[in-house]
Amino acid sequence: MTSPLTTSAAPSPAVRWTPRLWGTLLVLCAAMFLDALDVSMVGVALPSIGADLGLSTSTLQWVVSGYILGYGGLLLLGGRTADLLGRRQVFLVALGVFALASLLGGLVDSGPLLIASRFVKGLSAAFTAPAGLSIITTTFPEGPLRNRALSIYTTCGATGYSMGLVFSGLLTEASWRFTMLLPAPVALLALLVGMKLLPRGERERGHGGYDVPGAVLGTASMLLLVFTVVQAPEAGWASARTILSFVAVAVMLVVFVLVEQRSPSPLIRLGVLRSGPQVRAQLGALTFVGSYMGFQFLVTLCMQQVLGWSALHTALAFLPAGALVALSATKVGAVIDRFGTTRLIVLGFVLMALGYTLFLRIDLHPVYAAVILPTMLLVGSGFALTFPSLNVQATNGVDEHEQGMVSGLLNTSVQVGGAIFLAVVTAVVTAHAPEHPTAQAVLDSYRPGLVVVTVIALAGLLLSLTGLRRPRPGHSVVVATSTVKEAETDRVPVRD
Numbered sequence: 001m002t003s004p005l006t007t008s009a010a011p012s013p014a015v016r017w018t019p020r021l022w023g024t025l026l027v028l029c030a031a032m033f034l035d036a037l038d039v040s041m042v043g044v045a046l047p048s049i050g051a052d053l054g055l056s057t058s059t060l061q062w063v064v065s066g067y068i069l070g071y072g073g074l075l076l077l078g079g080r081t082a083d084l085l086g087r088r089q090v091f092l093v094a095l096g097v098f099a100l101a102s103l104l105g106g107l108v109d110s111g112p113l114l115i116a117s118r119f120v121k122g123l124s125a126a127f128t129a130p131a132g133l134s135i136i137t138t139t140f141p142e143g144p145l146r147n148r149a150l151s152i153y154t155t156c157g158a159t160g161y162s163m164g165l166v167f168s169g170l171l172t173e174a175s176w177r178f179t180m181l182l183p184a185p186v187a188l189l190a191l192l193v194g195m196k197l198l199p200r201g202e203r204e205r206g207h208g209g210y211d212v213p214g215a216v217l218g219t220a221s222m223l224l225l226v227f228t229v230v231q232a233p234e235a236g237w238a239s240a241r242t243i244l245s246f247v248a249v250a251v252m253l254v255v256f257v258l259v260e261q262r263s264p265s266p267l268i269r270l271g272v273l274r275s276g277p278q279v280r281a282q283l284g285a286l287t288f289v290g291s292y293m294g295f296q297f298l299v300t301l302c303m304q305q306v307l308g309w310s311a312l313h314t315a316l317a318f319l320p321a322g323a324l325v326a327l328s329a330t331k332v333g334a335v336i337d338r339f340g341t342t343r344l345i346v347l348g349f350v351l352m353a354l355g356y357t358l359f360l361r362i363d364l365h366p367v368y369a370a371v372i373l374p375t376m377l378l379v380g381s382g383f384a385l386t387f388p389s390l391n392v393q394a395t396n397g398v399d400e401h402e403q404g405m406v407s408g409l410l411n412t413s414v415q416v417g418g419a420i421f422l423a424v425v426t427a428v429v430t431a432h433a434p435e436h437p438t439a440q441a442v443l444d445s446y447r448p449g450l451v452v453v454t455v456i457a458l459a460g461l462l463l464s465l466t467g468l469r470r471p472r473p474g475h476s477v478v479v480a481t482s483t484v485k486e487a488e489t490d491r492v493p494v495r496d
Helices: 019-053 057-085 087-107 111-139 144-172 176-181 183-197 212-235 240-262 270-274 276-306 311-327 332-339 341-359 368-395 400-431 439-465
Strands: 475-479 490-494
Touching (some): 019 057, 019 111, 019 183, 057 087, 057 400, 087 111, 087 176, 087 183, 111 400, 144 176, 144 311, 144 368, 176 183, 212 240, 212 400, 270 276, 270 400, 276 341, 311 368, 341 368, 368 400, 400 439
Antiparallel strands (some): 475 490
């Protein structure tokens, strides 16, 4: 994408990172790590929570769904709020709310209060996630410096999601309450450090007021969409309730678009979606996360319910994928600089589709080194390449005052994709549930779901391939840190 700072200068040595620059990134990574950790960590603890608080299965699912509802429903509002009120302020306030809700979640003694605390945590994450991403994209100039920062940031999220399974397996052995309490001190420490290190960016000037109708419609439509998708497997996809809810979402989204076209300061400037790379990044995130969430859900069930593995054993099986993502954190940025985002997204989808296909060979007595380990390594490699590249592609070439908006839109794609496709995979597996649930019959009922997961990944691959047209020549931009002054000015090449 073009930049106003285009120049023909030759590349020079890499920009030197200062301790303050690293500290800023570390604070933002901590929040992203906690968001992802919280999503995955509660899953293993659900049986203990249900037994301790006397919750039914239908009530228990809202311990997970409450977080998803708050997170996915308010991301658009969170991203635009960061642009208008100040990214640093929004990030720190939301992080403080996240810490408080984590503390309350570990101390409550009733199901409704626990679900309420989870909703508040999801709500706060809906503000920290786009604010944190937009702080990175406005602090680290477009090019190799930002690419490296985004690769570290996004892989911290992936690592948090993987490590949450391990932490939960260990902590639940003592008490499920520790899984709720763990994020509180980490969030508090990140808040205190962030107050010292996070740059004081400017708010958007002359934005023409707040888009209250757009905020109400956008938030309500996303809340209803996530709620409908989460409830559809239980209520029935063809039920009147589900169909009417989807119709209501469609109507609200149409009205939302009409409002945004006329608003002087829209929640989402629709013109940003005229960019091919932007649309591919949003739809790529939708299919990428949707396929992975469905895969992890099915593999977790398979290992625990069919193979009889413990929660910790299951978590350790996923560890190679998480470790691979973590180890790649500081390297992927340089790979993006060399090959561009589109090629890496395509390769990442190929690797993930291969991993999903390989897991279809699973039987009742799998050889870990022959089936499970190669699957995890392929999926981990695909994740390490694709997720950072999608973030870079979505935020490159976007004006600074709209970075929060685009960040919120990307995170919404991630959450909505995960919710929708996980519900679809669940519905497929439920439709193939055997009358006589022997181990082999249950395993066979999971295979159609794994096929759907693979098809979703292939759809993302085909979408990404549309970006591999005639390559445009690379260009260069002047990289100079404007908010964090300690980084040196340099001239570096940028590739789409």
